[in-house]
Amino acid sequence: MTTLGDIGVAAAINIGSAFLFFLAFAILRLQPFNDRVYFPKWYLKGLRTDPVHGGVFVRKFVNLDWRAYLGFLNWMPEALRMPEPELIDHAGLDSVVYLRIYLLGLKIFVPIAFLAWIVLVPVNWTSTGLEGAKNITSSNIDKLSVSNVHSRSERFWGHIVMAYAFTFWVCYILLKEYEKVASMRLEFLATEKRRPDQFTVLVRNIPPDPDESVSELVEHFFMVNHPGHYLTHQVIYDANTLAKLVKKKKKLQNWLVYYRNKLERTSERPEMKTGFLGLWGKKVDAIDYHTTEIDKLSEEIASERKKVTDDPKSVMPAAFVSFKTRWGAAVCAQTQQTRNPTLWLTEWAPEPRDVYWRNLPIPYFSLSVRRLIMAVAFFFLTFFFMIPIAFVQALASIEGIERIAPWLKPLVSVPFIKSFIQGFLPGIVLKLFLIFLPTILMIMSKFEGFGSISSLERRSASRYYLFNFVNIFLGNVLTGSAFQQLKSFVHQPANQYPITIGTAIPLKATFFITYIMVDGWASIAAEVLMLKPLIFYHLKNFFLVKTEKDREEAMDPGSIGFNTGEPRIQLYFLLGLVYAAVTPAVLPFIIIFFGLAYVVFRHQIINVYNQEYESGAQFWPDVHGRIVIALTVSQIVLMGLLTTKKAASSTPFLIVLPILTIWFYRYCKGRFEPAFVKFPLQEAMMKDTLEKATEPHLNLKGYLHNAYIHPVFKDSMDDEDDDDDTFSNNWETESMTVRTKRHSQRHTPLPSRISGTSSPPQSPFAGDGIQNEP
């Protein structure tokens, strides 16, 4: 049992390290040579340029102005200064609503903590349950918790009344927040500028037709069934090979630019070897070699492109169908098209940036099977992940290495290496797995066949939450592997399980306090330092950056990373709610986490993160649902705990709470969730009417024309190459009055740092440039 003193020490260490991180951040961010690491968002928006023009040479890299260092926490009020509407403009609704989760934590836990400390702490503290039991292992923290109340005490009425108060408060705040977010979303969808996805519907599972091509079929189908509304459509090509070739060509072009620059600087033609990484092989003139290579690739690309566009087999049975009005699109997205509800499936098109192209053509039955497979796989991953890890850990032990690779024996017997293997390797294996877990979950979501990056992240988030719930929350409360818990869960009576957890919960308070400090405080503070992007940026800058474009690409702004970030927050909601009535001492630590994280992430969102897509806060129903789950778990745990305390007269009053909570969830689902799935016709009609009045001669067809082209075609259309024109002509014979004038260099978003795997391989393309059209 940890005493208050131990916790004080842990707190001091963690506060200290958080302080150090902040100090390092304050210094590093002021150095001009780190500017692109700490303010990439502004670079990507084109609002900031390198501070390299003029001035002393040193000034380019080091900030010598001592006044800048004085207020080293100045960035905090700065981060809070930008008002919400501006922030929506600056970073999108997703980011703003994501920040509201932290605010929600504060709104929930500050009053709860206040109430708990006023009512429950005195009730617990003045009890003498632990003294009576002469329990030597009890700490001061335990004196503040419900453990200190005598069995059968009438004082438990206090806890029950508080449980009611907490439940009503949480539900009230959740309701208000859901209302607010729903209206923010609708406002965002209504007031924002014209976007292609407002007019477009994604059609999947187009049945094959022996007489017509997919394109003809789509046109006829929607001409007939949505007459007067259908405008145009865009078939989806299987362009994976093409994308690969284009990527290769780009790389070669980069090298060509680099060698040309070198030629200019040194005035001697650079040479290179053709072999692996330029380390061996025949020596050739680098510029000539790259020019011919690029020409060769261009031809290959042209023929592949021809193949993709001409070969009907490379047209996938899915299409983006655009309508003349938002109303038409809203109608099509929400209705069933044909008898067979698994054909001609329509849904709102994701934002162009958000499309995950590879999954669009998966047929319905296959999706269904994939979902089953992944459900089973996830079950095994959650409950049995320790088995392969234990196996690898066994291999990574001294004996394992000696058995498999006897020739390493002399090396292994070196004392330092031996102790490293014995002490660290097993831990590292586990840690590596946990680091790769979000990636594994993201791959699983991709296999499941979701069609947009946002839905992939949402799915991964809910899986990650479940994993955390089982392996971090239950795993630490019950101290056993998930599989052992599953076994005991199956072999225990149903009413025994909450009791087991309830008994263990107060004992684990100090552990979770430490966990919150390490995982919550210190690592949030480390987040702001951006250590990994900082190091990588400088490494790349030193070794790899050849062109301006490369420097652009060396920046790694990352993104919020909903799939990892949100489940982490949810763990704090869970801990806070579970301990609110049991050990209120946990609450202040959680409040500090939420406050700190709010400031840090607000800063990051303003200055660093670059959103990959904009889903319009579609994740909120998930967030809401998981907080409700946490609330229900907390009620059941309290019931279990009070049962062990033999508070038989008062415990039954708690049964009402989960029932009311679940009902509250269902009510909210019916009341608000449609706002996140459907688009109301009234709003669509208002927007359409307004647009017709203000822009009567809008060429919508031209506007929508290129919105949903596979990025590989899009990128190449911006290139200066001639061969693209043939393609564009081939692509579309009709007139196209509004050309996109995109500035692709400045707008290239980069794959996120955290959710690196979430961006499709073809990702780097700018979708929002289009919005700035007149």
Next chain:
Amino acid sequence: MTTLGDIGVAAAINIGSAFLFFLAFAILRLQPFNDRVYFPKWYLKGLRTDPVHGGVFVRKFVNLDWRAYLGFLNWMPEALRMPEPELIDHAGLDSVVYLRIYLLGLKIFVPIAFLAWIVLVPVNWTSTGLEGAKNITSSNIDKLSVSNVHSRSERFWGHIVMAYAFTFWVCYILLKEYEKVASMRLEFLATEKRRPDQFTVLVRNIPPDPDESVSELVEHFFMVNHPGHYLTHQVIYDANTLAKLVKKKKKLQNWLVYYRNKLERTSERPEMKTGFLGLWGKKVDAIDYHTTEIDKLSEEIASERKKVTDDPKSVMPAAFVSFKTRWGAAVCAQTQQTRNPTLWLTEWAPEPRDVYWRNLPIPYFSLSVRRLIMAVAFFFLTFFFMIPIAFVQALASIEGIERIAPWLKPLVSVPFIKSFIQGFLPGIVLKLFLIFLPTILMIMSKFEGFGSISSLERRSASRYYLFNFVNIFLGNVLTGSAFQQLKSFVHQPANQYPITIGTAIPLKATFFITYIMVDGWASIAAEVLMLKPLIFYHLKNFFLVKTEKDREEAMDPGSIGFNTGEPRIQLYFLLGLVYAAVTPAVLPFIIIFFGLAYVVFRHQIINVYNQEYESGAQFWPDVHGRIVIALTVSQIVLMGLLTTKKAASSTPFLIVLPILTIWFYRYCKGRFEPAFVKFPLQEAMMKDTLEKATEPHLNLKGYLHNAYIHPVFKDSMDDEDDDDDTFSNNWETESMTVRTKRHSQRHTPLPSRISGTSSPPQSPFAGDGIQNEP
């Protein structure tokens, strides 16, 4: 333990009584004076008239033609003769699909029984597990069951393989059937004649507007948001008081007709007393009295009607909105209208007959609260219904009566009455509760606020199924009250429960065989005899029938009664699937039930039942879902059973089955369920186009004009009274070209016998007359 002999005796008794019922039926149905009892459907359709014209007097009542009695089971092949498409025309899709449930039972269980008897019976029979155990209580039935196999035997592989085979077979048949029913439904919706509900959408939760009336608001809203599609609408009036008055007036008018008839026959003016039931009070001239009373009531009705139509407060915040095309209605029904998804809720309008008027104006929040209350109430009803019954039973005992009503003591001490009270009263109390249970469940569904009779019945059916599952299936398997089971379920480990059930299941085989014979065979045979309607018809005919209309109303054709019938069938599916792998001896009894019931209900549907509404087989997803539940339960029970048999090596292979079954359910849900909720746009468009081509000058507005008027207004519009005209004028000022020419007398459907409570108090009104318009 019952032996094979005991079962033989029981079978003989039940087969005998079934035979007697059939014999009685064969004789009674041939008597002309019973014609209206056994062929009411044809009377209601106007295809059969009383066989009273001409002929000997006796012939009117008794059939003297001896040849008619020869083939006393002739009705059976006759019932099977009508082909399905004709039956759909004759009785509607609901009835035909309901019959398919019985066919589905045959399709599932005949091959399963065949396979089980070929494979499992020899495996079980040749085992010696019961001999070895020297189990004296075992019967011959048990020798056929899995109980006879030794623990740890390798023979269990046979049961597992069979479980797989059964699961795949059931899923295959379910899939085919779902496909078939879905396509039948879509065909039915597409090929049927024009119906008002194809063009109409029910709008609920219209928000109050201070400036506009509900009617104006609805018109403006849909004019704006569905321009070019909106046609007309019909507000809903709160007409409950009016309905009561109209009903009263009708009764008086009937009496007036009766007295006028009497006057004609006897040529002396009939007199009557004004007091209760005409038993005392002042003597008055009956005809004069009734005329003045009717006049008084007419005035009252007129003023009430004026109040209802003029007072804006009697307009409820709901409306039926009709569109110019089916496409427009399909779009409106499937989309969200406004930001707030709980306002302007749209759904397909139920068929006019199907509307449950009283529930239409309930607001969303209230619905949500009602659902919660009913969920809790149903929980208590299911698990604690024995408590009030035990209380009443205590009151109904000798001691209870003596205590409450001491003056009855002499009566109670009469030996015959005493033994009756002791022996029968407690049983009768329970039986009365079970008889009223469907009514109670229907009242609960009504309170929950469903807007159509079909959905009320579907909801009651699913509740009744749950009640049966807990109290009949589990109650008899585990022999204890539902509450005791709940308690033991909560206090047992989760893995123990299937084991408990699994152990008890084989022991209960003989009980359930007897249950099937009594409840399944004999009572199905009793159904065809229509004993209650027969008696009531003759009683009414003798004492009450005054006019031809009364005779019409004395017929009680009843209806299928989905809310009681379907859960009963589901119990047989459950028993069949559970015992298929455990005691195959049960299967033949179930097959006989399904075969017999199929013939009997086909006969009833053709000749007797009068459908109250047509929902287009919307209940099929429920039926499908419950069979899947039964399948899953059977798999879990088998797992539990094999665990007790210590077949540890083979049992884990069964875990795959429930997972696959649940996946199958989800797949089917996605694949087929939308066909029962939505209406595909393609179908709507095809039908619209066709109609436009064939009937270019159709006055749809006139056609839809009166479709969705509260029946009380509708009925009165057919009346000959003058005061209705003022109302109709008031009602609608626009021109109305197509007048309804309805023959209300012939078409008046009557409330169902079984689901009597399901018809609204205003029910008797004809909605289908309208379909016969040119």
